[in-house]
Amino acid sequence: MILAAVFAAVAAVVVAAKLLEPRWPALYRGVLVAMILTPIAATGYAIYALWQQWIGWRELSLFLGFYVVTIIGTTLGYHRLVAHRSFETYPAVKAVLLVLGAMNFQGHPVNWAAYHLKHHAQADREGDPHSPREGFVHAHVGWLVKATPADRERYCKRLLQDRVVMFVDRTAVLWAVVGLVVPYALDGWKGLLWGGAVRIAFANHVTFAVNSICHLFGSRSFDTRDDSRNNWLIAVLALGEGWHNNHHAFPSMAYHGIGRRQLDISGLVLRALVALGLAWDVKGAPASLPRRLAEPAA
Ligand SMILES: [Zn+2]
Numbered sequence: 001m002i003l004a005a006v007f008a009a010v011a012a013v014v015v016a017a018k019l020l021e022p023r024w025p026a027l028y029r030g031v032l033v034a035m036i037l038t039p040i041a042a043t044g045y046a047i048y049a050l051w052q053q054w055i056g057w058r059e060l061s062l063f064l065g066f067y068v069v070t071i072i073g074t075t076l077g078y079h080r081l082v083a084h085r086s087f088e089t090y091p092a093v094k095a096v097l098l099v100l101g102a103m104n105f106q107g108h109p110v111n112w113a114a115y116h117l118k119h120h121a122q123a124d125r126e127g128d129p130h131s132p133r134e135g136f137v138h139a140h141v142g143w144l145v146k147a148t149p150a151d152r153e154r155y156c157k158r159l160l161q162d163r164v165v166m167f168v169d170r171t172a173v174l175w176a177v178v179g180l181v182v183p184y185a186l187d188g189w190k191g192l193l194w195g196g197a198v199r200i201a202f203a204n205h206v207t208f209a210v211n212s213i214c215h216l217f218g219s220r221s222f223d224t225r226d227d228s229r230n231n232w233l234i235a236v237l238a239l240g241e242g243w244h245n246n247h248h249a250f251p252s253m254a255y256h257g258i259g260r261r262q263l264d265i266s267g268l269v270l271r272a273l274v275a276l277g278l279a280w281d282v283k284g285a286p287a288s289l290p291r292r293l294a295e296p297a298a
């Protein structure tokens, strides 16, 4: 009953803010930011309030451990390796990264790459699957139910010949289930909740935030044709993917953070793989740079 009242109140605030948007656009934006930050704060509060009841060090470790490891599968595997070919690696490393990415319930890697490359090709213009110009909710999550699948042949022809990518593409659902079974095996229902459900919800919202927040809020270092932004909060939460204006300026560049102050944890993991001899042909910025709007922090 209380929950229904809270939902009704939140819905009323969002509708009112939307109606008032033409007069006070900042109000609507503020409400949207609050909607995104509240679940993060609520997760933090739930961990505090339920400490030693529903969550303890074991569950917190499962949540953080599974989050970091699987989101690396999304950022380095699905995104930088498969969609953008930012570096090369051994088939076994590629398989491990993609299997970890599949555990985030973000679907088949070829479909993911096709949607993403379509986004880069038409960013914030007609045909972009998830531009906030069609509304914040659409860009964040609504596009998932509305979008027609991006053409795998058109955007990802090369991937359809890649045996490792196609293996994970065919078995993605299996790995998503494994991503639930392992935390359950380690810690029962509490493990399934924190290492599985909460971790998946968190990972998905953080990934969606790159599409929504990073095309609305943050700074622009480069004069790209789209609305992409560098957002430090999303960069921290999404392990480097929040330097999204840099990424749109140089889509195949493997390291998204520019300079020491732009923390890119996925990039640090890639540097470790290179140091271990497990990755090579790492792509840097191209010779011809788009116009730089401001010096990025060094
Ligand atoms: Zn983008």
Ligand SMILES: [Zn+2]
Pocket: 079, 083, 084, 116, 120, 247, 251
């Ligand atoms: Zn990209």
